[in-house]
Amino acid sequence: MAVFTPLKNLLKDQRSLPVLFLLLLIGLYVFSSQMIEQSPRIESITPEVGAPGKVLVISGEHFGTERNGAEVIFAGTRPNSTSYVEWTENRISVRIPEDVGSGKLYVRIGNKASNSVLFTNSRHIPKQLSGPAAPGMPYVASLDNPGGPIGSVVSIRGLNFGSEQGSGRVYFSSTIAQNDQGREVIDRGIICSLADFDYESWEDQAIEVRVPDNATSGSIRVLTDRGVSNALYFEVTDLAGDRILREKRGYQINYTVEIEEADASPGNSLNLWIPNVMKSPTQDNLEAVRDPIPLWEDYNGVARYRLQELEPWRRYTVSVTYWLDRTALETRIVPSRIISEYDRDWRLYRVYTSPDSYVPSAxxxxxxxxxxxxxxxxxxxxKARNIFRVITRDFAPSAAGNDTVALFLENRQGDSFDYARLYTAMLRASGVPARIISGCYIFGDSTTSFHYWVEFYVPGFGWVPSDPFIGDGGYGEEPEVDDPQEYYFANVDNRRIAFSRGIIELRPTDPGSRLNVKSRIYSLQTIHEEAVGNISSYQSRWFPVRVIDRW
Known part of the structure; x- marks a missing residue:
């Protein structure tokens, strides 16, 4: 009992209580510091560009005093145990593996992984040529800046680019993590986008382009009708986060348009503008069979079919079958790294923050x-997260849609098109570029529904997908996700197929043609059907996407 007497006296003396409280806090801090295992953190690597066989030094903290099975992962490649030269709490020295690629490097200790940094294999940096590989071939001589963030302007100097862009394109490297273990998918390149207004100017000896969405450090090349240029190295900097592709799934799909009961006389034709499945990092390995063969296979992402001399007793069918791989896309964005200011002179910003025929943002x-x-x-x-939460809190999903956003605001119930239009409108009104993605959703029993979701643009990162309708439980328990509201902000699953981003702008082929625009199908376009000549009327049916097979 004598041992506890001083403590009792202290407790009785109220003046001692602050001292006891301070001692208690210190004890809790020491205890928690010992109990909590800190995740490793990389501050820098030296060199950032290195050759296989050379020693790379990683500086940071919480690496541990000994390796004990921990490892460094280079773009999905794990060095063998003899490659480690040094391992301390704040420093790791390791030899670069022979077969390593270029990509993200991180440290894994047990089930904890560090932040990732970009490593480049110096053997992957293209050697600069002194001139075109052949007469007339495009040649890249220099870049005005060897690096910059997504969306920044790069000036490419060289020869033989052509006085006009025409079919010319600029390619950047693109590397996206395939899963949490860091295995990389290295694309042959990402093309600067016309839909994103990446091309600022094009002259025979100079091109100005924006660093495109999904670009990563690597080669820049110019493609013209004369061939592909040499490559120069460009480093994408100031990334605010990562993209991860998950759960690849294969689909064989078919979609069909039927025309019948044409009231027409000789001298008529009907153009059908039928969208192609959109190619992207999440939709790859596309193969298509079209019947009949279109007049134009790909014009702004749409195929043009021309039916001539329609007869009233005939039924005309256009059928498109695709095979493709679809993956889920998840983003890991650190808000504090985001550049808050947009380049307001960029046409992407002006277009996707302005109202249009579907988005009444003003x-x-x-x-x-x-x-x-x-x-x-x-x-x-x-901003985008706050708006997403408000919409999923204040509105309710319904199978029936509304004709206008104003009716959706009044009824407080709507379908995926209503949710996508409202979310896009509110984002644009807040100064965040956004657009509607149109396509279909594939249910567990392989039936489909026309479906719409949204992507918004973050400076220095690119486009971020979100689906407020499914995030609000729009399809009930169909998506197998624990917390749909949390998951479907900045992530999307692999059970959707996209046909259009924003509105596909098409021009009539004949100034006297009569145009028809379809509502609530799998693509937003300015034209779906174009009647030319002696056609008084006809019936058309655009059938939902049909899943033939999945794997």
Missing amino acids: TREIETMSARAIGRESNPYL
């Missing part, structure tokens, strides 16, 4: 709702 009601949702937030990613 109405007073939308502007007021958007302002309330974002409050004082200035970070575009956090």
Whole structure:
């Protein structure tokens, strides 16, 4: 009992209570520091560009005093145990593996992984030529800047690019993590996008382009009708996060358009503008069979079919079958790394923050709702998250849609098109570029539904997908996700197929043609059907996408 007497006396003396409270806090801090295992963190690597066989030094913290089975992963490649030269709490020295690629490097200790940094194999850096490989071939002589973030402008100097762009394109490297273990998928290149207005100017000896969405450090090449240029190395900097592709799934699909009961006389034709499946990092290995063969196979992502001399007793069918791989896309974005300011002179910003025929972002009601949702937030990613939460809180999914966004606001119930239009409108009203993605959703029993979701643009990162309708439980328990509201912001699953991003702008082939635009199908376009000549009327049916096989 004598041992506890001083403690009892201290407790009785109220003046001693602050001292006891301070001692208790210190004890808790020491205890928690000992109990909590810190995740490793990389501060820098030296060199950032290295050759296989050379020693690379990783500086950081929480690596542990001994290796004990921990490892460094280079772009999905694990060095063998004899490659490690040094392993301390703040420093790791390891020889670069012989078969290593270029990509993300990180440290894994047990089930904890560090942040990732970019490593480049110096053997992958292209050797600069002194001139074109052959007469007339495009040649890249220099870049005005060897690096920059997504969306920044790069000036390419050289020869034989052509006085006009025409079919010319600029390629960047693209590497996206395939899974949490760091295995990489290295694309042959990502093309600067016309839909994103990546091309600023094109002259025979100079091109100005924006670093495209999904670009990573690696080669820049110019492609013209004369061939592909040499490559120069470009480093993509200031990334605000990562993309991860998961759960690849294969599909064979078919979609069909039927025309019948044509009231027509000789001298008529009907153009059908039928969308192609969109190629992207999440939709790859596309193969298509089209019947009949289209007049134009790919014009702004759409195939043009021309039916001539329609007869009233005949039924005309256009059938398209695709085989493709589809993956889920997850993003890991660090909001504090995001560049908050947009380049307001970029056409992408001007177009995708302005109202259009589907997105009434300039109405007073939308502007007021958007302002309330974002409050004082200035970070575009956090603005988008706040708006997503407001929509999934204040509205309810329904199988029936509304004709206008105003009716959706009044009824408070709507389908995926309503959710996508409202989310896009509120994002644009808040100054965040956004657009509707159109396509279909594939259910567990292989039936499909026309479906719409959204992507918004984050400066220095690129486009971020979100699906407020499914995030709000739009298809009930169909998506096998624990927390749909959390998952479907900044992530999408592999059970969807995209046909269009934003509105596909098409021009009539004949100034006297009569145009028809379809609503709530798998692609937003300015034209779906174009009747030319002596056609008074006809019946058309655009059938939902049909799943033939999946694997």
